[in-house]
Amino acid sequence: MKTGLTALKGTKDILPAEARLWQKAEALCREIFEAYGYREIRTPIIEPTELFIKGTGETTDIVTKEMYTFTDKGGRSITLRPEYTPSVVRAIIEHRLYLQPSPLRFYYFGPMFRHDRPQRGRYRQFHQVDVEVFGESDPALDAEILEMADYLLDRLEIKNRELLINSVGCPVCRPSYLAFLRQEAEKLKSQLCQDCQRRLELNPLRLFDCKEPTCQGITQSLPKITDHLCPDCQRHFDGLRRWLDFYRLSYRVEPRLVRGLDYYTRTTFEIISPDLGAQNALLGGGRYDHLMKLYGGPDICGIGFAMGLERVLSVAKISGDEEKTIYFAYLGERAKEYCLQLCRELRRLGLSSIIEYKERSLKEQLGRANKLGISWTIILGEEELTQGVVQLKEMASGEQKAVPLDQIIRVLKILERGQKKLADIDWQNRVNR
Ligand code: AMP
Secondary structure: OOOOOOOOOOOOOOOHHHHHHHHHHHHHHHHHHHHHHOOOOOOOEEEEEHHHHHHOOOOOHHHHOOOOEEEEOOOEEEEEEEOOHHHHHHHHHHHOHHHOOOOEEEEEEEEEOOOOOEOOOOEEEEEEEEEEEEEEOHHHHHHHHHHHHHHHHOOOEEEEEEEEEEEEOOOOOHHHHHHHHHHHOOOOOOHHHHHHHHHHOOOHHHHHHHHHHHHHHHHHOOOOOOOOOOOHHHHHHHHHHHHHHHOOOEEEEEOOOOOOOOEEEEEEEEOOOOHHHHOOEEEEEEEEOOOHOOOOOOOOOOOEEEEHHHHHHOOOOOOOOOOOOEEEEEEOOHHHHHHHHHHHHHHHHOOOOEEOOOOOHHHHHHHHHOOOOEEEEEOHHHHHOOOOOHHEEEEEOOOOOEHHHHHHHHHHHHHHHHOOOOHHHOOOOOOOO
């Protein structure tokens, strides 16, 4: 049926079958982050626009072109968050979380909004999983985060991937590098796109963010920041490489990796996959040692990454958990009442159970069970009630057994745990829990 109403361009519905996969991926992330000492934080989707102008950066593509910004009824400029880090930093300052023992480790799941040109792997509403650590400047932490990301991608069964790292320097070494970069890029200005000509004036580092192939070619020949690091940044970068070697993580240094945001210092990184197409970053992040201070908070360093769930799930080989559902096929009012009670009990035990109310023949009910992809059907009629049993049908094998009413819950629990098939259950002895 067509109503003319469809989801907005660049947004998509996640239907139940796909949502299973999302649940699995989210559960995996949660399990791993918690094991590494991260705790969940949730912040609002809407924030004051200034938050992103100040943090993400006035000259970034996100702020200049991509934000969903509107004026609310109170006349305030509001933005649907395009990224997550500024919100976490705001929350830490607002709730003085920095008074807690550091480092602080947080993780988060949620939708982000960017008004970019939609294409494969690029949506206007997309979902990120983010992690952030505050209060630890040792490069061993940078490597630990990458080791965790590596483990997570392993568990998501994404084999084909590559880790890229870079250092974008710090306020000590970056200004002189930027001056040199501007000087060199000026020589090629006429070959750059309009946007890049503007970037060159405002912030030449942003030249490396350009998505135009011609500009990407030109920036290959520009000076590399890794050749202009101050001794402290060089030491940090060397430290990161040493710890990556320690974890036996392979990586490639990519000097053009500046990552589109203004607040990064020192380490930046991405994990890319050739299976993704043009938008090839599975996750990306870096250090932002001065962001907290920029927002008026204490001088606490930070590092984190964001992983796009749409992209990750488009290449992950994991599958959603098998659905195991019990269906009730009953005949007669007494059987219906018994089934309703049993169904209620099973649901409270966490066993997914479906009961329907339309009067149907047994054959029709079994047909429904097949269509619904049911694992087990409980069949109950007057005859079974008199005998004190239910017929239990394992739909995949077609195996059917009469199970005493007082044993049905135990049997279903065993089957649901996947330990046994119906045919393997020993009916001579009482069924074990
Ligand atoms: P960023 O915040 O741009 O560093 O992005 C971090 C991760 O979020 C990327 O590596 C992608 O996996 C994902 N991502 C970023 N932008 C989009 C988008 N427009 N659509 C889908 N995923 C995105």
